Amino acid sequence: MIIEIVKNFVELCKIPSPSGKENKLRDKILEIYGDLGEWKIDEVGNMYLKVGKGEKSLLLNAHIDTVPVDQDEINVVVEDEIIKSDGKTILGADDKSGVIAILEGVKRKKNSLKGVVDIVLTVEEETGLKGAKNINLSFIDAKEGFVFDLHNPPGEIVNESPYHNTFKFFIHGKASHAGAEPEKGVNAILLASRAISKIKIGKIDEETTSNIGIIKGGNATNVVPDFVEVHGEARSRDENKLLNLTDEIINIFIEEVEKGDGKIDYYLNREYNGYKIKEDDNLILFIKKVFESLNIKPFIRPTMGGSDSNIFHEKGIKTLVLSCGMMNVHTKEEYIKIEDLEKTVDVVEKILDLYFDW
DSSP: OHHHHHHHHHHHHTSOOBTTOOHHHHHHHHHHHGGGSOOEEOTTOOEEEEEOOSSOEEEEEEEOOBSOOOSSSOOEEEETTEEEEOSSSOOOHHHHHHHHHHHHHHHHHGGGOSSEEEEEEESOOTTTSHHHHTOOGGGOOOSEEEEEEEOSSTTEEEEEEOEEEEEEEEEEOBOEETTTOGGGOBOHHHHHHHHHHHSOOEEEETTEEEEEEEEEEOSOTTEEOOEEEEEEEEEESSHHHHHHHHHHHHHHHHHHHHHTTOEEEEEEEEEEOOEEOOTTSHHHHHHHHHHHHTTOOOEEEEOSOOOHHHHHHHTTOEEEEEEOSOBSTTSTTOEEEHHHHHHHHHHHHHHHHHGGGO
16 A cells, blocks of 8 residues: 555656646546545636535645756655655655555545535645635535645644745836936936835744845846846734734835835735634644654644635635644755655544544
8 A cells, every 4th residue: 555655656756737727737637536435626827626425525735836847757766765856856746756656545534424525636836825715615625624835754744834924015216327317317226226125024923024125127237227126025923023023114115215206106915815823723623632642752843834725714714724744845956755745644534533523
């Protein structure tokens, strides 16, 4: 059984599936797991499968996209009880380990389920949770469940995630010849630099961060630049802290640009809302029981990252994010231990053993 799990996992990992290019992986999933039931695909490419019958439903989610891959095939290496790439690309265990765990676990329990399992495999998670934001709720009955999309061996439980804002500033100056008459220009890059130097960047406190990630502007070294774009973000598990920090950043940019005779426009977007589930919540008590029954030590922690779970919460489906063995994600050193892959399948199987009688 372990051999088959590894074989199927390797088959999925071999197929590059960067965000927006998941079609080949989707076809492979249908080829291997088509007999689990009748799959549905929505307009953005999300995959849905409903397995079992009964009054009680449970959601299981993972995403099928990865961060960018610049090769037509990933060379997967299995050695010393570890699965990795050849070092030239990512492996794709994020989040194919979650996909395999769900599908193999459901396959084991398909004929003995006491309720309904709603499997939702989303696209474009890595580039802004697009798949989750566009899920078709008419395909889903469950009001709670688990998202398998967290690094580290099985046992970790995320119960708290941040609110996340992104912002773009469009700063307009005035062009002039940088050598002949620079005094006639208004340097948009300089105005942006003055603003950036005054805002808080990095770790603000234990639950709040901010970052400037993209600066675009200028055409030539001999021209005073008349336009620059600045893109950044802010996150906090406390929404009021996020609102205050975002307002502070915007106000500083406006003040510095206008003080320097420039003009500014900006765009602010809430990428997703945060959530917090108390440690005595019934769903946490349940998953702790699952882990303990498998002799896995549960560990509850907050995160500063977002996932499909944030969107499910917004849509009225309470979910917990669980670790599924992947390590060094988003790097060419990504790997997963075969033991942890198998153990995550065991977690899914045990969830399905216990949930419908809980």
